[in-house]
Amino acid sequence: MKCRKCGERASIELRRHNAAFCAPDFLDFFRRQVREAIRKHRMFEADEAVLVAVSGGKDSLALWDVLIDEGSRTTGLYLDLGIFDYSVESKAKCERFAAARGVPLIVSTVAEEVGAPVPVIKEVTRRPPCSGCGLSKRYLMNRVALEHGFPVVATGHNLDDEAATLFGSVMHWQTDALPRQSPALAATHPKLVRRVKPLYRLSERETAAFAFLRKIDYIVEECPFAKGATSIAHKEILNRMEEASPGAKHNFLFGFLDKARPAFERAEAVTLNECARCGQVTTGTLCAFCKLADQVKRLGGGLRPSSDGRRAP
Ligand code: Q46
Ligand code: ZN
Numbered sequence: 001m002k003c004r005k006c007g008e009r010a011s012i013e014l015r016r017h018n019a020a021f022c023a024p025d026f027l028d029f030f031r032r033q034v035r036e037a038i039r040k041h042r043m044f045e046a047d048e049a050v051l052v053a054v055s056g057g058k059d060s061l062a063l064w065d066v067l068i069d070e071g072s073r074t075t076g077l078y079l080d081l082g083i084f085d086y087s088v089e090s091k092a093k094c095e096r097f098a099a100a101r102g103v104p105l106i107v108s109t110v111a112e113e114v115g116a117p118v119p120v121i122k123e124v125t126r127r128p129p130c131s132g133c134g135l136s137k138r139y140l141m142n143r144v145a146l147e148h149g150f151p152v153v154a155t156g157h158n159l160d161d162e163a164a165t166l167f168g169s170v171m172h173w174q175t176d177a178l179p180r181q182s183p184a185l186a187a188t189h190p191k192l193v194r195r196v197k198p199l200y201r202l203s204e205r206e207t208a209a210f211a212f213l214r215k216i217d218y219i220v221e222e223c224p225f226a227k228g229a230t231s232i233a234h235k236e237i238l239n240r241m242e243e244a245s246p247g248a249k250h251n252f253l254f255g256f257l258d259k260a261r262p263a264f265e266r267a268e269a270v271t272l273n274e275c276a277r278c279g280q281v282t283t284g285t286l287c288a289f290c291k292l293a294d295q296v297k298r299l300g301g302g303l304r305p306s307s308d309g310r311r312a313p
Contacts, residue, residue: 001013001020002020003020003021003022003025004019004020004021004025005021005022005025005028006022006025008022009022010022011023011026012026012209014029014206015246015247016203016242016246016247016249016250018246023213026209026210026213027210027213027214030066030202030206030210031066031069031070033201033202034063034066034067034070034198034199034201034202035070036201037183037197037198037199037200037201038196038198041182041183041184041196042184043152043154043183043184043194043196043198044072044151044152044154044194044196046071046072047073048073048151048152049073049074049075049149049150049151050067050072050073050074050075050150050152050153050154051074051075051076051077051106051141051144051145051148051150051152051153051154051193052064052067052074052075052076052077052153052154052155053076053077053079053137053141053153053154053155053156054076054077054078054094054097054105054156055078055079055090055094055156055219056078056089056090056091056092056093056094056218056219057090057156057218057219058207058208058211058216058218059156059157059158059161059199059204059207060155060156061093061094061097061156061211061216061218062156062199062207062210062211062214062216063154063155063156063198063199064076064097064101064103065101065210065211065214065216066198066210067154067198068101068103074103075103075104075105075106075148075150076094076097076098076103076104076105076106077105077106077107077108077141077144077145077153078090078091078094078095078105078106078107078108079107079108079109079110079136079137079140079141080107080108080109080110080111081110081117081118081133081136081137081223082109082110082111082116082117082118082119082120083117083118083119083223083224083225084119084224086219086221086223086224087117089219089221090219091107093217093218093219096217097216097217106144106148108140108144110133110136110140113136113140113293114132114136114289114292114293114296115293115296115297115300116296116300118132118133118136118225120296120300121133121136121292121296121300122225123300124295124296124299124300125292125295125296128225128229129225130225130229132292133225135288135289135292136289136292139280139287139288139289141153141155141195142191142192142193142280142281143278143280145193146191146193150193151187151193151194152193152194152195152196153193153194153195153196154196154197154198155195155196155197156197156199156207157197157199157200158199158200158202158203158204158206158207159199159200159201159202159203159204159249159250159253160203160204160235160238160239160249161204161231162181162183162197162200162253163238163249163250163252163253164231164234164235164238165177165181165231166178166181166252166253166256167234167237167238167252168230168231168234169181171234175264178260178261178264179261179264179265181256181257181261182257182261183196183197183198183200183257184196184197188272189272189281191274191279191280191281192272192281200253203249238252270283271283273285275287275289275290277290278290
């Protein structure tokens with residue numbers, strides 16, 4: 001197999017593009033895809049400060065790596081979810097990455113902001129862990145960005161993540177979620193920042209290859225709560241389809257974005273208010289984050305979370 005660009009021996013084959021690349025040309029291909037995503041969806045301008053949400057995993061650190069090399073003004077944001085050793089290790093990976101590249105990193109701790117870490121929130125709410133976790137992550141990303149004056153937050157969602165989310169939304173015909181599925185969500189209120197996903201054109205396998213070739217030290221283990229999540233089942237189904245028909249995931253996601261998404265965009269805009277407690281954007285009176293914090297305070301009162309996420313006696 002030869003590299004499509006230089007004709008030398010290829011080290012990675014991309015079946016969905018019907019192409020193969022040597023290592024340097026693959027890195028070049030990867031960065032071009034990120035540039036194309038940013039340009040096509042006008043994610044941010046060259047002089048804008050970008051807050052990059054990093055989890056310590058390969059995708060978000062690969063994204064940060066590309067943006068630093070592209071000369072973007074980036075700051076990392078690590079959200080400490082308090083999920084046992086997973087959080088301790090992933091935080092250390094982000095801190096080491098930031099120190100090695102000489103870039104700033106902001107750390108925000110869910111246990112301090114909500115009143116308990118994710119494992120305790122799960123018990124108090126009796127809901128799947130990803131529910132309180134996802135809500136807290138979205139809220140804190142936006143609030144931290146606003147507090148520090150960032151107009152945009154970039155996340156490391158890749159093609160596989162986006163295709164799996166779309167698959168889940170379609171399976172349940174979540175017509176509210178479909179218009180929000182986009183590589184770039186505009187700020188529709190002065191207290192909402194833009195949210196962008198510059199890796200949406202790249203598959204999980206491609207981000208793994210990029211992280212490996214760039215020698216990025218990332219956390220390989222998944223969050224312990226990821227097991228059994230429906231998104232994993234959806235990814236497996238899509239992987240089987242991809243195996244049988246290379247490009248299936250790409251066609252599914254890109255076909256939706258190009259042809260179907262506009263049909264789901266709501267004619268009438270939702271009314272956005274500011275939360276009576278924290279001032280962040282909500283469709284009701286009190287935002288979901290403040291309600292969650294109240295619930296944790298009420299039902300989890302007396303539970304003092306320790307720094308590793310376990311309950312202290
Ligand atoms: S939502 Fe769920 Fe993730 Fe939070 S609890 Fe873990 S798996 S970290 S992407
Ligand atoms: Zn609120």
